[in-house]
Amino acid sequence: MDEEGLMDKSKAPSQNSRRAFLKGLGASATLAAAAAVRPASAATRPVQYGMLIDTRRCIGCHACSVACKAEFDVPLGNTRSWVEYVEKGEYPNVSRNFLPRLCNHCRHPNCVDVCPTGATYKREEDGIVVVDPDRCIGCKYCVQACPYDARFINPVTGAADKCDFCLHRVSRGIAPACVETCIGRARIFGDLNDPNSEISKKIATNPVSVLRPGMGTEPNVYYIAADHSDEHERRRGSYVRVTTHRKEKERR
Template identity: 40%
Template sequence: MTKQGFYFNMAACIGCRTCQIACKDKNDLAVGDTFRRLEDYEVGEFPSATVYHYSRTCNHCENPACVQVCPNSAMYISEEDGTVLHDDEKCIGCQYCVKACPYGVPTYIESLQLTHKCDGCLALRNAGESPACVASCPMRALEFGPFDELKSRHPDAVRDIAMLPSSSETEPCTLIGPRPVAVDSAGSEIWF
């Protein structure tokens, strides 16, 4: 199995939210439901304040908390590519995965009474295409592929930045090309 993952180039991201919109559109999500969420953080104070953006989705962790707590094995690790997937037929809507994920990724969809999450656009990938978020990014700030290859291509990338939980909790398969300010300070999330 070749473990798959994401790379996010924080320096290239302009905060346009195209990745978030493409994900919502591809997954036909209702208002309020998201599998990818762009977050904005402000660090410092006037006149030397700065902003950085973080595009958050499932990290397809090596040791996913959502899989560990699922009582029905609805959350599982794909034997084919190591991504963390969800089986609607097994999901009982208990939301244990929602509460367990330190990244706040699984989404409980009230109208279905089921939990859903990013699957790395499995159907698109099976058709030889990139995930919707990756394909839509105008700045090419997102990549998806074999995690070892991403690590080789981006040797300076990190798994830990100040506003995220420690990567030691779940070993996320998301690499970040960080802005230095994001490594040093969590900042305050800006709400629009």
């Protein structure tokens, strides 16, 4: 993702300067022209919304989960946004870390690939993966395909449901509910394609990770200091307990 972005950026100024040179303008005029062009190209450049979650600032208060529930009236027993607790170690060397979870709005969403009705798709204008509940037949193929278990069947609509980055808020310039409510300010939301956005700068200057990178989905939700410990590590003899706080007690 970054490679392509960098390529675009390196190409754009050189083309501008070449055009400016042909027009016979001076060096300063070239720079000015390039600067003037920049906002226009930024406006046409597609937005890719993403989130950065700094787990060091998360206190596991579930305010994000509650805000999400309230925002969407998510039916009882289902979660679009949830916080996992990861406990590990043996006394006295123990820790408990928090891992807030939501849809990753992947660059290569497998859920979209498998949808037989086109009900779920990745929006070209902002990269948000959405579900059209009137098109969705509730076949659960996407529920199976999501490596992050981010999807569920909404028992009221009968359609697949999941986090949509609060599209109704974001499209009006307001941050998603979970971001707004986070008391630790652990969540940063913004445009990953804009190198000057807060989220892009933070990602560029911090060691970040995504969940299950091996799935090849290229998530757009990044974490700082995420604890990637998994209950499978019990096989190695170390104590790890993951509490998902979901109806499905275990991680997929």
